[in-house]
Structures are given as C-alpha cells and as structure tokens.
Amino acid sequence: xxxxxxxxxxxxxxxxxxQESLRLSDGLAGLNVNDRILIKPNIVSWDFxxxxxxxxxxxxxxxxxxxxxxxxxxxxxxxxxxxxAVTNGKSLGDAVFEALGYKKLQxxxxxxxxxxxQDEFVTTDYGDGFKIDIAKKALEADKIINVPxxxxxxxxxxxxxxxxxxGCINKKSKQFCHGLGDGELSSTxxxxxxKLPVALTIIDGLYTLEKGPGPTGKAFxxxxxxxxxxxxxxxxxxxxIIGYKAEEVVHxxxxxxxxxxSLELADYEVKGERIADHQQYVNYDWEWTEEDTGPxxxxxxxxxxxxxxxxxxxxxxxxxxxxxxMLILFSSAYKGKPxxxxxxxxxxxxxxxxxxxxxxxxxxxxxxxxxxxPSLTKAIPIWGCPPDMEKLVEVLAKEGIExxxxxxxxxxxxxxxxxxxxxxxxxxDWSVE
Numbered sequence: 001x002x003x004x005x006x007x008x009x010x011x012x013x014x015x016x017x018x019q020e021s022l023r024l025s026d027g028l029a030g031l032n033v034n035d036r037i038l039i040k041p042n043i044v045s046w047d048f049x050x051x052x053x054x055x056x057x058x059x060x061x062x063x064x065x066x067x068x069x070x071x072x073x074x075x076x077x078x079x080x081x082x083x084x085a086v087t088n089g090k091s092l093g094d095a096v097f098e099a100l101g102y103k104k105l106q107x108x109x110x111x112x113x114x115x116x117x118q119d120e121f122v123t124t125d126y127g128d129g130f131k132i133d134i135a136k137k138a139l140e141a142d143k144i145i146n147v148p149x150x151x152x153x154x155x156x157x158x159x160x161x162x163x164x165x166x167g168c169i170n171k172k173s174k175q176f177c178h179g180l181g182d183g184e185l186s187s188t189x190x191x192x193x194x195k196l197p198v199a200l201t202i203i204d205g206l207y208t209l210e211k212g213p214g215p216t217g218k219a220f221x222x223x224x225x226x227x228x229x230x231x232x233x234x235x236x237x238x239x240x241i242i243g244y245k246a247e248e249v250v251h252x253x254x255x256x257x258x259x260x261x262s263l264e265l266a267d268y269e270v271k272g273e274r275i276a277d278h279q280q281y282v283n284y285d286w287e288w289t290e291e292d293t294g295p296x297x298x299x300x301x302x303x304x305x306x307x308x309x310x311x312x313x314x315x316x317x318x319x320x321x322x323x324x325x326m327l328i329l330f331s332s333a334y335k336g337k338p339x340x341x342x343x344x345x346x347x348x349x350x351x352x353x354x355x356x357x358x359x360x361x362x363x364x365x366x367x368x369x370x371x372x373x374p375s376l377t378k379a380i381p382i383w384g385c386p387p388d389m390e391k392l393v394e395v396l397a398k399e400g401i402e403x404x405x406x407x408x409x410x411x412x413x414x415x416x417x418x419x420x421x422x423x424x425x426x427x428x429d430w431s432v433e
Contacts, residue, residue, distance in 0.1 A: 004230035006237045008273040011206060011223040015066040018225060021202065022070065024271040025227040030199040031143050033075040038141035039067065042148045042164045042204075043085040044213050045321055046096045050409060051416030056209030056219035059147050060429040061101045063204045063225070067147065072109050079109065082137050084116030084167045086317050093117060101432030121170045124195050130188075132173040134195060143199035146231065150205035150222060150238055151212040152284035155185060155313045155320070157249045158242065159213045160235040161201040165192045171318075175365075175385075178316040180349055185313040186250035190258070193231060201234040202227045206429060208242060210282045215415055216324045221424035224278060232261050233268045240265060243281030286310075295327060305338030306330065307356065314348035318386035319363040325389045325408050326362060332407035333396070340400065345370065352376050358399060363387050 007024035011017040022028055031037065041059035046052060054060075064081070071079060081102055085093060093115020097103060105111045114137050121133040138144065148164035156163055166174060166189045177188040205224035211217035224241065228234035232255055236246050246252045246263040256263055265275065287296035294308040308330065311323055323346070330344070343356035345366050352359035354375035361367045364385040370376060380399055382392050393403045419425040 003267060003269040004228060004233040005269045005271060006226060006228040006230070006233050007271045008237065008241075008275065008278070009225045009227075010273055010278075011225055014060075014062045014206075015069065018063065018066045018202070019070060021225040021227045021272070025200075025229065027200050027202070027227050027229060028071075028074060030229050031076070033077070035076070035142035036078045036140065037071065037076060037080070038138055038144045039064070039079065039081045040138070040144055040146050040164065040167065041081065041083055042159075042167065043083045043096060043100070044167075044317075045086040046092060046099070048092070048095065048099075050412040053215045053219070053416045053419055054427075054430050055215075055419055055425055056149060056151050056207040056217065057213065057215050058100075058430065059149055059204045060206050061432050062429050063147065063202070063206065065101070065105060065432045067145070067202065068105050068109055068111055077110070080112040080114055080137060080141070081105070082114040082116055082119075082135065082168075084135060084170070086321055100430055104432040116168065116170075121173075126191060126194060130191055132176065132192065133170045134173075134192070135168045135170075138168040138196055141197060143197050146198050146201045148201070148203055149207070149209070150203050150224065150226070150242060151209035152217070152242060152282045153213050154211055154217075154284055154286060155311070155315070156189075156251055157284045158235070158239045158244055158252075160203055160238045161198075161231050162190055162193055162235050162251065162255060165189070165196060165198070166317075168192065168196065175316045178314050178348070180314060187254055190251045190255040198231050200227065200229055201231045203234060203238045205238070205241070207425075208282055211284060211286055214321060214324070219419070219425070220282075222278070223424075224273070230268075232256065232259065236263070236265065236268065237270060237275060240275050241278050241280075243279060294330075298331065301331075301334065302336075303331070303334050303339070305340060306342050306344075308344040309346065309350050312347055312349065314365070315346050315363075316365070319346060319365070322363075322386045322389060326387075326392065328408045328411045329389065329392060329396075329403040329405070330401075332404040333401050335402075342401070352379070360396075362392075 009021040116135040120136040124134045146161045153159035203226040205222045208222040209217045288310045341357040344360040346362045348365045360380045367381045
C-alpha cells in the first residue's frame with residue numbers, strides 16, 4: 001500500500017517555500033483546473049473594538065496570498081475563500097476579509113469571498129443519526145483546500161486541519177458539536193470532513209500557539225509549512241511537531257479508528273525537513289487549582305471565597321471566547337477580601353452546588369441546565385450566547401461584586417503589546433502586498 005506523503009518545509013520566502021511544499025507533497029495533483037475550489041483559512045475570531053494579536057491564531061494572509069497566486073499561475077480560475085468566524089452575534093465577515101487583505105485578492109485574481117454566517121447552510125444527514133448544517137458553498141465545492149494554523153487547543157489539545165472544518169458549520173451545529181456522551185467534541189467535529197471534498201491541507205506554521213486557540217495563548221515564531229493531500233496524515237505530522245502523539249489526541253484516535261488509519265508516523269512518508277529537527281512541545285492547557293476553584297494564578301494572589309469551575313469540552317466556541325474576559329473581570333473584583341462564597345459554572349454539564357451562597361450561571365447553556373436545580377441558594381444567571389461582558393459587570397455589581405471593565409481593556413492591550421518589538425513578529429503577515 002502506498003504511503004501518504006506529508007511535506008515539511010522551512011520557510012524562507014513564503015511564495016517559494018509554498019511552491020516547494022506543494023512540489024514535495026504533489027499537492028496539486030488531486031485538483032483539476034476547472035474545479036470549483038474553496039480555500040478555507042482559520043479565522044477563529046476577530047475584534048475591531050480592542051487590540052487583537054493574530055499571531056498563531058489566524059491563518060496568515062501571506063500564505064493565503066501565495067496560495068492564490070500559485071493556483072492562478074497553474075490555471076485555476078474558480079477560487080473562493082470561505083469562513084464562518086466567531087463574531088459574538090455580529091456579522092463581521094466582510095470587514096474581516098477587508099482587514100486581512102482578501103479584497104485585494106478579489107480585485108487582483110477574481111477570488112470570491114464568502115462569509116458562511118451570511119450564506120446558506122444545508123442540513124446534512126450522515127446516515128447514522130448524525131446531522132449538522134454545513135455551508136452550502138462548502139458542499140458545492142469540487143475540492144477544498146484547508147489552510148489551518150499550527151496551534152494547540154485548550155479543549156482538543158491540537159487544532160489543525162480536521163478541527164478547522166468546524167468553521168464550515170453554522171452556530172447551532174457548532175453548539176451541537178460541544179455535546180455530551182456520544183456527542184462530545186472529540187467524537188463530533190472529526191465527522192464533519194466526511195461530507196466535504198478536502199483535497200489538500202496546508203498547515204500554516206509561520207507561527208505556533210500555546211494554550212490556544214485564541215489570542216490569550218502565547219505565540220512563537222516557527223516558520224514551517226506542512227502539506228499533504230491526506231488530511232489525517234497532515235494532522236498527525238502537525239501534532240507531532242508541536243509535541244503530541246496521536247494516541248494523546250482523542251479526536252485523532254477517533255478519526256483513525258473510524259477510517260482505518262495507522263497512528264504510527266513510520267507508516268507515512270515525510271519529505272523535506274525532519275520532524276525531529278522541529279519538534280517542540282507546545283502546552284495546550286491552563287493550570288487550575290487541584291480543588292477546581294479557579295486558575296492557579298488566582299490562588300497565588302490569595303483569592304478565596306470564589307470557585308470558578310474549570311471549563312470542559314461542552315463549553316462551545318462563543319462562551320470559550322468570553323471565558324478569559326470573565327476571569328479577568330472576576331480578578332479585577334478582588335480587593336484583598338474574600339468573595340462572598342461564589343461559584344461560577346459554565347457549559348452543558350456543570351451543576352451548581354448547595355455549598356455556595358451565590359451561583360453564577362455563565363451563558364445560556366449553564367442557565368438552562370441549572371434552571372430547576374434544587375441545590376441553588378441564589379442564582380445569578382448571565383444569559384447570552386455568548387454572554388456580554390459589560391452585562392456581566394452590571395449584573396455582578398448588583399450583588400456587591402464590583403468588577404472593573406477597564407482592567408479587561410488593559411489586559412487586551414497587554415496581549416497585543418507583548419509582541420511589539422519582538423523579532424519575527426510582523427503584523428504585515430496579515431496583509432496582502
């Protein structure tokens with residue numbers, strides 16, 4: 001049996017390096033010049049209100065631009081870039097495409113731009129009771145080129161090609177993928193690809209990210225491109241480079257079992273750079289107290305009277321994006337005195353306890369789950385999908401918990417400013433010349 005090929009290229013010039021990556025992986029061999037090709041980047045989120053560092057979070061525009069140029073030079077004419085970014089209820093796709101320079105690709109090469117959130121979705125039946133709503137444009141494509149980022153994920157350990165396709169489904173289906181039991185995250189999102197014609201995966205490893213998938217994680221310059229016509233092989237190598245064996249990543253083992261893949265790297269042909277020469281562990285997890293009362297940093301500060309239960313895989317993308325802001329706001333309310341015996345629960349399976357005087361129910365799912373919970377002493381529901389942070393400040397203030405929203409704004413500036421003057425970190429990588 002012929003081994004699936006994965007190329008690893010050390011980036012010098014992005015265009016030339018991508019050419020080499022595609023040559024080594026024979027990446028264009030599965031494409032026909034008359035195909036309708038959808039290019040799927042990773043734009044996990046974006047923010048126009050506060051500073052947003054895209055390093056290791058969003059697919060670089062220099063890679064996207066080089067890919068489009070190469071495809072056009074090879075005679076491909078029907079190209080579409082599509083994504084369904086997390087937008088906190090606002091449709092920002094057009095503005096994000098503008099910010100990333102994709103409008104220049106549209107003008108220069110005739111590339112079509114599609115915000116899946118503003119387009120049609122089709123309920124797709126997988127034949128075994130599994131149904132999700134997939135972007136019509138993704139289903140209509142003859143071939144998909146998947147361009148994820150090389151990063152870790154605080155729920156899935158790694159977020160690479162297979163995970164990136166979650167951006168092709170609507171908000172309701174994304175929430176469904178963060179379910180319980182057989183509907184748990186690592187069992188659901190690996191199914192999405194089964195109905196999508198993914199012909200090529202290119203992992204953008206110009207930067208990598210620990211404690212991802214969002215900008216609260218820490219980015220590092222990596223300067224790698226990983227490509228394969230086999231989506232699992234590409235993810236297997238990407239995971240190995242950031243320090244994870246397939247056996248340690250549940251969604252990869254689930255995918256391998258379902259589709260008959262080997263988890264052994266030796267069963268795949270790696271061309272170009274050696275994995276061992278670039279392998280470095282990238283931590284995915286945030287440290288929590290053993291008592292499950294909050295981040296380890298809270299305990300170091302001496303914060304007591306507050307128990308924020310650690311997120312689990314049922315916390316969907318919207319609330320995940322607001323989780324760190326929530327932590328910062330609670331931290332800002334600490335003035336040296338204990339909190340008034342407060343618990344915070346999130347997601348679809350955390351039940352509030354009777355041992356707390358106040359139970360903050362963060363997000364719609366936690367509110368619904370605990371609506372009739374007899375253990376509640378006093379519920380503080382923070383409705384929303386996801387919750388609004390200024391509303392959180394307002395509601396907590398009524399209970400005597402005074403959060404300072406300015407602290408969160410300062411934190412966001414810190415996240416952005418920590419990359420200033422750091423060699424190799426260039427915001428120009430998210431623009432098109």
